[in-house]
Amino acid sequence: MEIGSSTPSPGTLSSVGSAAVSGLQRAEARVADGTEQLAAGNLDPAVILDISTAQTGFAANAAVLKSTDDMSKRLLDMLA
Incomplete structure (x- = not known):
């Protein structure tokens, strides 16, 4: 979306959501790898730190996904 534009570019919210889901999957894989190493x-x-960092990344991506969902709902409400 360009600055000053009143309508979002097609796919903008979905691309953000896709990036957040990818981030969730990467964080999950890092936690799984770290827990296997601990086991x-x-x-x-460094393994423990990586697990902690991955958990923080997972939480951040989950928040992005929730915000994207909230923005989508608001957009639909405005267009309805």
């Missing part, structure tokens, strides 16, 4: 006995602090 195998790797107590490296």
